Amino acid sequence: MLTLKKSEIPSSEITPKQTYMNRRAFMTSAAAAGVAAVAGERMSRVMRPAGVEAAEKLTLVKSPLSTTGVTPTSFEDITHYNNFYEFGVDKGDPARNAGKLQTRPWSVQVEGLVKEKKTFDIDALLKLKPLEERVYRHRCVEAWSMVIPWAGYSLSEFINACEPLPSAKFVQFISLADRKTEILPFEAGISWPYQEGLRMDEAMHPLTLLTFGLYGEVLPNQDGAPVRVVVPWKYGFKSAKSIVKVKFVKSQPSTTWNDMSPQEYGFYSNVNPNVDHPRWSQKRERVIGAPIFRQLQPTLMFNGYADQVASLYTGMDLKKNF
Numbered sequence: 001m002l003t004l005k006k007s008e009i010p011s012s013e014i015t016p017k018q019t020y021m022n023r024r025a026f027m028t029s030a031a032a033a034g035v036a037a038v039a040g041e042r043m044s045r046v047m048r049p050a051g052v053e054a055a056e057k058l059t060l061v062k063s064p065l066s067t068t069g070v071t072p073t074s075f076e077d078i079t080h081y082n083n084f085y086e087f088g089v090d091k092g093d094p095a096r097n098a099g100k101l102q103t104r105p106w107s108v109q110v111e112g113l114v115k116e117k118k119t120f121d122i123d124a125l126l127k128l129k130p131l132e133e134r135v136y137r138h139r140c141v142e143a144w145s146m147v148i149p150w151a152g153y154s155l156s157e158f159i160n161a162c163e164p165l166p167s168a169k170f171v172q173f174i175s176l177a178d179r180k181t182e183i184l185p186f187e188a189g190i191s192w193p194y195q196e197g198l199r200m201d202e203a204m205h206p207l208t209l210l211t212f213g214l215y216g217e218v219l220p221n222q223d224g225a226p227v228r229v230v231v232p233w234k235y236g237f238k239s240a241k242s243i244v245k246v247k248f249v250k251s252q253p254s255t256t257w258n259d260m261s262p263q264e265y266g267f268y269s270n271v272n273p274n275v276d277h278p279r280w281s282q283k284r285e286r287v288i289g290a291p292i293f294r295q296l297q298p299t300l301m302f303n304g305y306a307d308q309v310a311s312l313y314t315g316m317d318l319k320k321n322f
């Protein structure tokens with residue numbers, strides 16, 4: 001996030017999901033026939049990690065909270081233009097390196113201000129509530145955006161199952177930090193593990209999604225498998241990936257980017273076209289994969305979710321609490 005390189009500009013080619021699926025079906029049989037090695041670099045980039053034949057399909061229900069009137073970004077771009085610093089600092093690194101991540105067995109520990117400590121196995125967590133398809137706008141603090149059809153259920157459902165005490169005012173999310181399967185590059189400047197946090201009312205807002213999949217399949221590793229949070233009205237970095245621990249706390253928890261550079265990355269980090277980043281404007285965003293004439297679009301207050309979330313911030317100066 002501290003650096004933006006020219007080389008990070010993605011291909012403007014859109015690969016519709018169907019094309020992707022067909023290609024993958026071909027690749028799977030090609031791999032079985034032992035000819036994957038000749039399939040070329042482009043194909044090998046979209047191949048599943050060894051041993052994972054095809055992504056697990058999820059059964060989804062529709063949600064009234066899904067954003068309408070938007071065009072989802074291609075699966076190819078969603079899975080090859082990522083920020084997941086545990087696997088490298090360049091946008092293509094997570095797709096290249098996250099194959100080593102072991103998403104089973106996986107559990108999420110719950111601690112802090114709760115009735116009792118709990119550990120949720122990922123498969124139990126997946127079944128806690130019906131999974132919904134939620135198409136959301138996705139806005140990175142680096143001024144690019146996507147539209148992603150996520151799969152999950154409201155984080156509030158999980159929080160209720162955690163039974164936090166009334167004294168819990170914030171919730172902290174801690175991502176996996178594992179040298180055996182991740183790179184944890186020194187040059188990222190992050191003191192691992194990656195940590196994020198929300199105020200309790202933000203975490204309980206129905207739009208805040210505990211996320212297990214995208215495009216109807218389990219999350220690709222590079223998008224934060226097996227479980228991440230998605231907070232659509234905030235800059236992407238608030239949405240911690242590959243979560244192993246959730247902690248309920250009394251006061252504002254430490255969060256990775258805010259700790260590193262508080263003058264650039266606030267704790268709230270609500271998408272706000274009126275508050276520039278000290279080194280660039282937030283008025284517009286580059287739409288990843290869009291046709292050339294639609295590549296730059298105005299950024300919307302609260303990323304377009306103002307009607308639903310603005311009331312959470314009544315009385316707060318959003319220029320101070322950026």
Ligand SMILES: Nc1nc2c(c(=O)[nH]1)N[C@H]1C(S)=C(S)[C@@H](COP(=O)(O)O)O[C@H]1N2
Binds near residue numbers: 078083084241242
């Ligand atoms: N653990 C972890 N979570 C993370 C990050 C990260 O580097 N590590 N990057 C954040 C940033 S800056 C963004 S924009 C989103 C990117 O999510 P995506 O790659 O699925 O689009 O993940 C967020 N969550």
Ligand SMILES: [Mo]
Binds near residue numbers: 140236237
């Ligand atoms: Mo980001």
